[in-house]
Amino acid sequence: MNARLGAIALRIAQAVPVLFGVVVISFLLTRALPGDPAAQFAGVMATPESIEQTRVKLGLDKSMPEQFATYVVQLAQGDLGQSVSTGRQVTEDLADRLPASLELTLTALLFSCAIAIPLGVLAATRPGSLIDQLCRLLVTAGVSLPTFFTGIVLIYVFYYLAGIAPSPLGRLDFAYLEPEHVTGFFLIDAAIAGDWETWFGALKQLVLPAVTLGLFTLAPIARMTRAAMLSALSADYIRTARAAGLGTTKVLYGYAFRNALLPVVTTLGMVFSFSLGANVLVEKVFAWPGIGSYAVEALVVSDYAAVQGFVLAMALLFVTLNLIIDLTYSVIDPRFGTAAK
Template sequence: MLQLIAQRLTAAVPGVLGVIVVTFLLSRALPGDPAAYFAGPAATPQAIEEIRQKLGLDRPMWEQFIDYIGDLVRGDLGNSLTTGQPVMQELVTRLPASAELTLLALVVAVLVAVPLGVLAAVKQGSWIDHLSRVVTTAGVSLPTFFTGLLLVYVFYYKLGWAPPPLGRLDIYFSPPDHVTGFYLIDSLIARDLELFVAALGQLILPASTLAVFALAPLARMTRASMLAVLSSDFIRTAKAGGLRSHTVVVTYAFRNAVLPVVTTLGMVFSFLLGANVLVEKVFSWPGIGSYAIESLIASDYAPVQGFVMTMALLYVFLNLLIDVLYGVIDPRVGIDA
């Protein structure tokens, strides 16, 4: 297992280096001039040039890149020009909000998509199978921002069931003492059930928005994988041996069909990390996605580069976790598999 982890980490190094180079070059190619943006519309060309020199934007690109690599080696992602705070501090502060939203959405999607896919495969051609197709088609077709706006319109504006989409907590509540950064967990640690309910209420609509997007590929892959396994010879042999249908489906079929689902789960999680950017803007969620969008609009290089680097490292960690899960689910999966 340690050899597998070492191999995957070594293979990820060129990809991370490529992300660093591409992100640096693309951020410099963005339209707009950060110096002109922060100098203001009434600034003179001389004032803009002074700000550009202060920010180091007047130097050759290769010098800026060398300085950027040196800062990365020291763990310094630079300072945000919009907030004046270190980018690393901003990311560490905002990452739990994005992680809590994404993980809850993924849990909801798995709890809905996997049973739905299994039932659709077992009862092929039934109303459950048709329902699965409708749900997956809707999940793939509807953009996340449209789904979010639709849920806000129905459940907040029309029905009044949901709290206002204004962040992680209602204005009448104060955040719990920081332990993990996850409000649901921290409120339980503080034994504040009212705060837990308030935080969960704020999470329901944005998490549901992401879950609708995530459950479509999960349900489709679960159904396809289960259909392939259910048509196998060993499943027919198990049925001929008189085993109960529940035992055949859960113990034999699903266990052999779960590996493609795990692969899809990792891909969906990486998609959610990108999709939550729009969802965070719709629901005023103070995560790293909304932070990156605001910095992108302001042509603030450092936060954009820090955001992309964070996503790249999370993606590498996720792939590594999937490889480890392969070995746990099926020990026959070797390093070369």
């Protein structure tokens, strides 16, 4: 247990310089954005004097080192600043929008894993078969088709033509009231409140965007599962297990699949972190109020605080996800360094 806690502490310590580098880079890059946030904040009817007053109020009249020092002090106090575009604290905006993105991304990952992992296993055990060809077809389609195109096609087919999907306008149809905020996940909050009508309404709104993102994330997971299983099934220990008379199910899932899980878990972590920050196209197509669309809106108006808050939130999520992956490794294979020695 002490070795495990020490490994966790070491990984957290290693993340500190990474986070500091993210803070520095995001600060410098946002200052390179075109546009004047003071003019945006002051409004279209603002005079040069009012714009200058706004610039002073935002601290943009100071030198870059002074602005950075102020930003770091605010970060140490848990203050990400005020958004120019919304007029609210960035922490409040992120707290409101992050659950929407997480709910969409996690649902898409569950959908893609439920299809990709079994399909990859079946394709590896039957190379050259129809299932193997289907796996390759799905992988190629998932990589080739842009998410915005897939989303538009699904909307056209299931909403416009078939009429079985709700309007792609956010997390809930206008006929429903948002459940009482507990976690920010509508499905969980509605279930806690026992409001199953709202739960089904939120689920219906979630299906198309989750399938759109899931078809994109399905490709790397299925490809890695197939490759890892092929490598595991050709290993010497699998031949030895079969020669010893062990059953097919025991060999396949007790030995081959468990050893193939390590690269699959790594791929899952990479896909999750990428899709959480890159699902902005899906959010835009389905009017989903997540942090991806929030970041794009902030970039358009050169909203420094919002962009920096988004980048920092993504970095924290990525570091946390890497830590979870390391701990998962130790559960799958105790030879990894986080396991007790």
